[in-house]
Amino acid sequence: MDNKHPALQSACDFIKVNLHLKISMLDLKRHTKYSERSLQLIFKKYLNKSPFEYIEEQRLLKAYELIKQHKQSKKTTDIATEVGFRHLGRFSVNFKRRFGVHPSALARS
Numbered sequence: 001m002d003n004k005h006p007a008l009q010s011a012c013d014f015i016k017v018n019l020h021l022k023i024s025m026l027d028l029k030r031h032t033k034y035s036e037r038s039l040q041l042i043f044k045k046y047l048n049k050s051p052f053e054y055i056e057e058q059r060l061l062k063a064y065e066l067i068k069q070h071k072q073s074k075k076t077t078d079i080a081t082e083v084g085f086r087h088l089g090r091f092s093v094n095f096k097r098r099f100g101v102h103p104s105a106l107a108r109s
Contacts, residue, residue, distance in 0.1 A: 004046050005042050005045075005046060007032040007033075007034045007038070007039060007042055008042050008043065008046050008047070010031060010032045011028050011031065011032050011039060011042075011043075011051065012054070014027070014028065014031045014032075015028075015051075015054065015055055015058055016058060019055075019058060019059055019062055019083050019084045020082060020083060020084050021084060022084070022086070023055055023084070025039065025040075025051065028051055039051055055084075056094065057098075059083045059084050059085060060094060060095055060098050060099075062083045063076075063079050063080060063083045063085070063091070063095065063103065064095070064098075064099055064106070066079045066082070066083070067079055067103055067106050067107050068106065070107075071107055071108075072107050072108065076103040076104050076106075076107050079103075080103070091103070
């Protein structure tokens with residue numbers, strides 16, 4: 001993320017620390033001091049995705065890492081909740097789409 005927009009760096013750092021929380025555009029706006037529209041444009045320009053797409057991606061990546069780390073010692077539903085997913089069905093579908101494997105199958109591998 002070197003040489004990127006300072007608001008993007010600030011927003012991404014905030015997201016990574018607060019993945020477990022429900023993060024709104026208002027939270028990002030307050031944290032970065034940039035308007036919601038400016039943030040949307042900055043994310044699109046530098047990452048080619050919306051702030052919410054980025055948040056979802058970070059949650060999925062963190063969930064993948066935790067599932068690999070904990071294998072079957074921790075339930076995948078607990079991990080999903082821990083990284084901020086509120087809807088477990090959507091978590092499973094998006095996880096499989098992203099990584100090509102169901103979260104529970106990864107835990108068993």
